[in-house]
Amino acid sequence: MNASNFINPFSIREDEGSFAGDFYTRNFERQARKDSIILNLGPQHPSTHGVLRVLVELDGEYVLRAEPVLGYLHRMHDKMGEVKTPYQYLPNMGRVDYLHPIAWNWAFVGAVERLASIEPPKRAEYLRIISCELNRISSHLLWWGAFVLDLGGVTPILYAFEEREMINDILQIITGSRLTMSYFRFGGVCADCDSRFIKLTKDFIPYLRERLKIYKALVTDNIILRRRLEGVGPMDTDICLRYGATGPVLRASGLSSDTRRNIPYSLYDNFEFAIPAGPSNDCFGRYLIRLFEIETSLQIIEQAIESLPDGPILIDKAPKANYKLPAGESYFAVEGARGQIGVHLVSDGGKNPYRVKLRSPGFSNLSLFAEAAKGTLLADAIAILGSLDLVIPEVDR
Amino acid sequence: MDLSIVSFVQIIVSVLLVIALMVANAVVMVYIERKMAGFIQRRPGPYEVGPYGTIQAVCDSMKLLAKQVFVPGNVDWLLYFLAPVTAFLPVLLLYLPIPFGPYLTAMNVDDGILLILAFAGLGVVSNLLAGWASNNKYGVLGAARAVSQSVAYEIPMIMALLSVVFLTGSLNLTEIVDSQGSWPWQWNIFAQPFAFFIYLVSLIGETNRAPFDLPEAESELTAGFHTEYSGMGFALFFLSEYANMLLVSFVCATFFLGGWKGPFLDGFWWTFIKAYAIMVFMVWIRWTFPRVRFDQLLNINWKWLLPLSILNLWLTAAILKILSKIY
Amino acid sequence: MIRAVWDNIKGLYSLIVGLSITARFLFSPQKTVHYPRKVVDPESLSSFRGPLELTPAADNSAQSRCISCQACVRACPGHCLTVVKGQGKAPIVWTYNFTLCCLCAACVESCPTGALRFSHKVYMVASSRQEMVLDLLSDLEKNAAVAND
Numbered sequence: 001m002n003a004s005n006f007i008n009p010f011s012i013r014e015d016e017g018s019f020a021g022d023f024y025t026r027n028f029e030r031q032a033r034k035d036s037i038i039l040n041l042g043p044q045h046p047s048t049h050g051v052l053r054v055l056v057e058l059d060g061e062y063v064l065r066a067e068p069v070l071g072y073l074h075r076m077h078d079k080m081g082e083v084k085t086p087y088q089y090l091p092n093m094g095r096v097d098y099l100h101p102i103a104w105n106w107a108f109v110g111a112v113e114r115l116a117s118i119e120p121p122k123r124a125e126y127l128r129i130i131s132c133e134l135n136r137i138s139s140h141l142l143w144w145g146a147f148v149l150d151l152g153g154v155t156p157i158l159y160a161f162e163e164r165e166m167i168n169d170i171l172q173i174i175t176g177s178r179l180t181m182s183y184f185r186f187g188g189v190c191a192d193c194d195s196r197f198i199k200l201t202k203d204f205i206p207y208l209r210e211r212l213k214i215y216k217a218l219v220t221d222n223i224i225l226r227r228r229l230e231g232v233g234p235m236d237t238d239i240c241l242r243y244g245a246t247g248p249v250l251r252a253s254g255l256s257s258d259t260r261r262n263i264p265y266s267l268y269d270n271f272e273f274a275i276p277a278g279p280s281n282d283c284f285g286r287y288l289i290r291l292f293e294i295e296t297s298l299q300i301i302e303q304a305i306e307s308l309p310d311g312p313i314l315i316d317k318a319p320k321a322n323y324k325l326p327a328g329e330s331y332f333a334v335e336g337a338r339g340q341i342g343v344h345l346v347s348d349g350g351k352n353p354y355r356v357k358l359r360s361p362g363f364s365n366l367s368l369f370a371e372a373a374k375g376t377l378l379a380d381a382i383a384i385l386g387s388l389d390l391v392i393p394e395v396d397r
Numbered sequence: 398m399d400l401s402i403v404s405f406v407q408i409i410v411s412v413l414l415v416i417a418l419m420v421a422n423a424v425v426m427v428y429i430e431r432k433m434a435g436f437i438q439r440r441p442g443p444y445e446v447g448p449y450g451t452i453q454a455v456c457d458s459m460k461l462l463a464k465q466v467f468v469p470g471n472v473d474w475l476l477y478f479l480a481p482v483t484a485f486l487p488v489l490l491l492y493l494p495i496p497f498g499p500y501l502t503a504m505n506v507d508d509g510i511l512l513i514l515a516f517a518g519l520g521v522v523s524n525l526l527a528g529w530a531s532n533n534k535y536g537v538l539g540a541a542r543a544v545s546q547s548v549a550y551e552i553p554m555i556m557a558l559l560s561v562v563f564l565t566g567s568l569n570l571t572e573i574v575d576s577q578g579s580w581p582w583q584w585n586i587f588a589q590p591f592a593f594f595i596y597l598v599s600l601i602g603e604t605n606r607a608p609f610d611l612p613e614a615e616s617e618l619t620a621g622f623h624t625e626y627s628g629m630g631f632a633l634f635f636l637s638e639y640a641n642m643l644l645v646s647f648v649c650a651t652f653f654l655g656g657w658k659g660p661f662l663d664g665f666w667w668t669f670i671k672a673y674a675i676m677v678f679m680v681w682i683r684w685t686f687p688r689v690r691f692d693q694l695l696n697i698n699w700k701w702l703l704p705l706s707i708l709n710l711w712l713t714a715a716i717l718k719i720l721s722k723i724y
Numbered sequence: 725m726i727r728a729v730w731d732n733i734k735g736l737y738s739l740i741v742g743l744s745i746t747a748r749f750l751f752s753p754q755k756t757v758h759y760p761r762k763v764v765d766p767e768s769l770s771s772f773r774g775p776l777e778l779t780p781a782a783d784n785s786a787q788s789r790c791i792s793c794q795a796c797v798r799a800c801p802g803h804c805l806t807v808v809k810g811q812g813k814a815p816i817v818w819t820y821n822f823t824l825c826c827l828c829a830a831c832v833e834s835c836p837t838g839a840l841r842f843s844h845k846v847y848m849v850a851s852s853r854q855e856m857v858l859d860l861l862s863d864l865e866k867n868a869a870v871a872n873d
Contacts, residue, residue, distance in 0.1 A: 007759075039534050039535075047617065060541075084801055087583060088800075088801035088830060090799070090828060091826040092801075093802060149616065150616045151687040151688060152608065152616060152686075154434070154684060162439070162755055172771065173768075173798050177773050180826070182829065190829060218685075218741075218745045220739065221738045222686065222687065222738050222742050223734070223738045224686050224688075227689070227693055227735075228689070228693075295588075305454055321799035321830055377691065378617055379537070380690070381689045382616055393809070433841060436749075436751075436793065439754050440754055440755065441754055441756055441758060486769070681743065682748075684746060685742050685745075686739065686742060
């Protein structure tokens with residue numbers, strides 16, 4: 001039989017001259033083995049959480065090569081920073097990463113404050129810390145549920161949402177919204193907390209600790225989950241540093257690195273909390289690190305809510321919509337739920353910033369995937385993808 | 398068996414009854430499954446359609462029936478339409494030798510369990526056809542998984558059933574029930590606890606239920622072999638999945654839990670109660686555990702269940718032999 | 725070998741623990757707030773940011789405090805407000821396109837007279853984009869009429 005007549009139904013690489021598939025697929029297939037399957041995971045795939053697309057080359061169930069394709073949720077947040085005044089750009093920050101919007105709020109507000117030399121009042125700093133840590137817990141809870149969902153367990157995500165709803169209720173009291181919060185202002189926060197907020201938060205801490213015990217028995221100790229995760233997708237410190245991975249991914253690899261400690265901002269130095277470095281650098285290590293971080297955040301909230309000082313929440317004459325940034329540049333980094341969030345702000349003294357560069361941790365963490373997924377089973381690749389805690393809007397910005 | 402007009406009519410009637418049972422079972426099971434999933438996850442489940450959402454499953458099946466028959470491009474037409482039918486048809490035969498009650502057997506054949514095991518193996522062909530014909534990479538991966546999984550899990554299943562057959566000395570399902578007593582301690586589950594456990598695990602593997610639902614693992618293969626099916630084709634796969642579940646539960650009830658025999662009053666209700674209890678257990682398991690990986694699935698089978706079942710079979714045979722020498 | 729068997733037996737125990745937890749949740753009360761039959765506690769909505777509304781003036785609840793200074797229109801990042809000045813300071817057109825609004829409170833905070841505030845409407849629905857373009861002046865009059873009745 002003539003080789004050119006044989007059409008492999010699972011390949012479009014025979015007609016290389018034509019324009020079948022898009023640029024990425026064609027480029028990917030050019031380097032592929034002749035007997036492998038090229039599979040497009042996503043952009044509409046249940047386990048890619050949104051619109052990530054991953055090209056994988058499969059030999060049976062084994063992943064030979066994987067390549068993430070980005071840009072399906074690109075919303076030009078960087079560019080929008082250049083056409084809006086800093087104040088008008090604030091609501092964008094809640095939408096970059098919808099799971100941890102407060103940290104993004106903080107990164108941008110912090111950059112502006114550093115450039116304009118604004119010092120927020122002490123009560124505002126405490127409220128920032130409490131809201132940011134609450135938000136971090138809710139982000140980790142959703143990740144936990146979604147990760148187990150990736151592994152096939154449907155129920156835990158609904159339990160996680162119970163606590164997440166409670167956190168949303170608490171955060172709604174001060175921020176006014178439940179998902180895309182725009183809470184921070186230059187020089188403080190926009191709303192003060194009331195006694196109901198403090199009571200709900202204080203009640204929530206022991207409640208969540210009880211629930212975490214149930215989660216441990218239901219999921220963490222489950223033999224199926226452990227066998228699925230232990231030893232899967234190891235990422236050592238070296239590769240994490242080379243790709244610029246931060247957050248729980250880096251900490252699980254054994255390096256105790258946290259922006260809250262390494263580049264202290266706000267009043268984090270006043271609180272006692274441990275920065276855990278993982279027991280193992282596999283998926284299970286990353287899983288444990290995140291569950292431990294929930295406990296860390298609870299400790300911080302506990303200390304902060306006990307010592308919440310009185311005072312104003314916003315400086316007098318806080319910058320408003322017509323505020324002009326002084327010329328210069330600044331960089332501010334905070335620790336988000338997924339890693340180091342950074343905002344680089346350049347201003348030429350005009351109405352709008354000259355350039356806003358957002359550094360999203362998910363983007364760097366995702367770049368590890370191609371390396372870690374090599375040679376694993378397809379199910380393991382899904383587990384690795386889940387363990388990186390990707391939020392696609394944040395990766396694409 | 399003489400094929401007189403009476404037995405012919407009997408078979409026709411019983412096949413119709415089996416179809417009715419299958420459809421009714423699918424409707425009831427969908428309701429039970431969704432309600433149980435809801436309650437486990439602390440939400441109400443189907444609620445709006447009918448009182449407590451009881452008509453929800455009927456409405457869903459109406460929707461599936463009324464849907465456009467959509468055929469994706471470049472499929473193998475014949476196989477694409479054949480696959481759901483091949484999933485559905487063998488299940489019809491499988492119900493014939495099941496003794497629902499003392500005299501409630503459609504076809505009392507001597508090799509009843511052989512008939513069931515032989516035709517149960519046909520189910521995997523439909524998965525293979527569906528995965529291959531629908532020209533979808535997820536489908537092919539799902540089909541490949543389905544074949545190796547179903548081939549693997551049939552063996553310990555047969556071994557577990559065989560040890561009960563050793564005990565009873567018959568392949569006839571009615572005689573197997575007759576050999577057990579009315580009270581729970583007279584059932585085969587106490588004579589063969591290991592066989593029951595092995596059967597229970599391989600039953601989940603055989604029916605592709607979570608945590609062994611690898612062929613249709615939605616987080617890896619979207620929907621596996623039936624990715625490209627919608628409307629009626631999907632409904633047939635769905636129907637046969639639940640029918641298969643019910644069948645293995647009936648076999649389990651017959652072999653290990655005393656069939657129609659139960660405390661106080663024997664009758665077909667005991668068969669149904671026991672079968673549905675096993676189904677509820679399967680639903681409970683599905684909404685609790687994450688999914689195993691494919692190599693682990695095969696490891697569980699080849700490295701644990703198969704040696705265990707062979708050991709169990711050998712022990713059963715040895716003990717029976719010793720006992721028969723003594724008495 | 726013995727260790728592997730022991731690990732697997734322990735693993736089977738962990739599965740039973742998991743089953744017991746879901747069984748406990750199976751019989752525990754539900755968490756759902758079943759919307760048309762139940763609604764959330766209105767107290768928890770006291771700071772909820774719903775669609776904007778005009779604050780009534782102190783002396784006349786059908787009158788707005790707005791002085792048509794256009795500060796909110798300039799501050800809004802989504803360009804969702806239209807304020808047209810009439811004779812005198814009071815506005816004659818005050819439309820608010822809720823589809824473009826991101827509920828960021830820039831307008832509320834930039835208003836010199838405190839004429840704007842967030843409503844607590846959680847259950848607002850519309851079947852077309854046009855219905856989402858709200859005429860806040862007539863809404864204010866409607867609210868005042870309801871309050872007076």
